[in-house]
Amino acid sequence: MRVRALAVPALATALAASVSTGVAYGVRSADAPAPAFSVPSLAAQYPTPFEANGATNWTTLAEEQTFLSALDAASPRTSISQVGTTKQGRPIQLVQIQGTPKNSSMKDHATVLFTCLQHGNEPAAREGCLVKLRDLALADDPAVVKMLQDVTVLFVPTVNPDGRAANTRANSDGIDINRDHLELESIEAQTVAKLFRERKPDIVHDTHEYSSAPRTDITYMWPRNRNVHDAVHDLAYELNVDWVAPSVEAGGFTTNQYGITVKNGKQVAQSAGDGDERILRNATGLHHALGILVESYTANQNAAEQADPSLNRKRRVETQARAIDGTLAMVAKNRTRRDITAATDLSRATAATRWASNIDAFAFAGADNELPATNEIALTPPCAYTLTAAQLAEVGALLERHGVAVTPLENGGARVSMGQESAPVIPLLLDSRALYSPVNATATTTCTTS
């Protein structure tokens, strides 16, 4: 039985040199390559509505429909489908961009999902995606064509269209979608969960905007939940620090970790960016994929932006687009793409035994930079949970949405084994020690193999 070491194991030495407050700050790998991949911009020929209006107005939802339809028609490698319908009747759309796979086995083929605009009042999080999905749909650059043989790229350009229409953070029911990836009460979070089940992405890149510390042009964060497989966690950290941050900085922009407070030039605290399993970047790791949160800074950075609001908007969109290029750079490269698919495969393959066979401890709190308290960790994790009939009625649909298999019992209840691929989310949904579990099922720590 193993309790995972604190901080990022592969970078422990580098971190040790930089950590003085107990908070693990980002340290780039010494041999980190500069990402030499960017998708050529097609803004001149096929501008997004935002580009066409000179960054005066954000693309409206109606303009987005027209724009996506035109791309669908113009790009043989692009297909657009409706994957959800909001409470107010707006479509949630999925844009798929895929070249002809290089070999039929699809070995080492990766799937990358960009989830844009979970929060309706963070418009550049959506515009950056519209720019990049256009470029990927239409670019004939050989590097892009090659990458699209090896990578299926998916965009949900507007996760929260009702929130965009009302310019609110939450959806029309007041649900913050990025705190709903465990309980899945909103149609929007259910739609993302469906994509986890059906498309099994290797990376989920989630775009946002912010206006607080550390005031860098972009902030980023990886999955910090302690139950994320080490291999996935460590590569997600590399994605953030070694690929996305340098891609943004190569354009002359600034980056830092999400939630860092800087005083007198020193990083003094991290007030946000924890292991909360309801947040998509953590849920992504628990669903075996590399997660990244990317946030662009909304307030003016200088006098020029103060004088001309279009400059502020352009900077926010450009930094989002550069962050997307950073993620694409990591999957475009054969070696790192193979590392990623090997890690996500390993996470899926070992999920059924990590806790059911008592190899790992299960953490109900803490993060990769914060040890849980002794009462927040199961050193002998449950190998199964038993639900009463009433509990099954309450959470049966939710378990299905997370891809959790259940075995019906004669009394109308069910048994949920930890010996399955969806194991990382099961205690978070069913255990009384979990912070946000909708039911408290009966945990079993002695299971016979059947």
Ligand SMILES: [Zn+2]
């Ligand atoms: Zn946000």
